[in-house]
Amino acid sequence: MSTRKARLGNALRAIRRRLDLSLTEVAARTGLAISTLSKVENSQLSLTYDKLLQLAEGLEVDISAFFEPDPTAQDRLHPTVTARRSIARKADGLLVQTPNYDYRYVCTDLTHKAMVPIITTIRARSIVEFPTLSRHAGEEFLYVLRGRIIVHTEFYEPAELATGESMYLDSTMGHAFLTAPGPKSAQILNVCHSPNASHFRSLLDLARAQERPQQEQDEDPIREVGQKP
CATH class of the missing domain: 1.10.260.40 (lambda repressor-like DNA-binding domains)
Known part of the structure; x- marks a missing residue:
């Protein structure tokens, strides 16, 4: 803490x-x-x-800016084999709900990861729903799991991606994801990469610190799913 x-x-x-x-x-x-x-x-x-x-x-x-440690504090000259691994079952993960996205962070038991994998359900359907474009350190890869999405970026025209299509982008460039017109929200696999990509751990700590009684859990904007009460 x-x-x-x-x-x-x-x-x-x-x-x-x-x-x-x-x-x-x-x-x-x-x-x-x-x-x-x-x-x-x-x-x-x-x-x-x-x-x-x-x-x-x-x-x-971006909220991740508050959790990025000093990169000079990390020794990358002598990498060691950690033999770490994490298996995420279908219902596992940390669910973070926001007005535009539902994020499900997976493999949350590993800290200090260079990559943060997220299953994201996109509820936003208009760029006016974003007061500012998202931007954070590193790069990211997104793959459309369901539906069609429209990717808005700072320096390019909006691009539409269908199920099975993907994009790799510079995360420091402003960006936002929308669900294309249709009856259902789109869903993507979003993998963020950064030497400092450990902010998800702080979100997990916050989620646990804010646990409420069972009857209030459905109203929580952030919770760990797949966890027994």
Whole structure:
């Protein structure tokens, strides 16, 4: 928990300075109290997923930016064989529901992964539903599992992909995925790659910290699926 607080605090301070914003200005943009933001920056307070999403939307950054560790802290000169593996059954994973997407993170038992595999159901049908395009470190691959999607990117015309088609893209380029006109939401396999792609672990920790009584579980925006009550 202390490591996550420190990482979040450092990330928020770095983003705020990069945008040349005061705490007062961040508070105005996000609706979070100045005292709360100050405690976060000083590693005295963490935030719930809802508050993190509110912070990301107000600052117009991807939520993953708050969980990327310092790449200089990782030693990549002497890789070791870890023999790690993870099997994801059909109902396993961490479900994160947002207005535009339902993300199901799989293989969540492995930390510090270079790749983050996600099964994404796309509910958005218009680009106006996105206040800002998503962008984050690294690259990603997407493969259409069901339906048809329209991929909007910062430097290209929208591209339509059908079931069985795929795309590889630079994740630092602004991007958004829409379901093409039709009766059902489209679904894709999305694999994000980055040396710092470990933010899903913090989402998992947040999900567990926010567990509610059984009768409220259906209202949770984030939960681990395939887990017995």
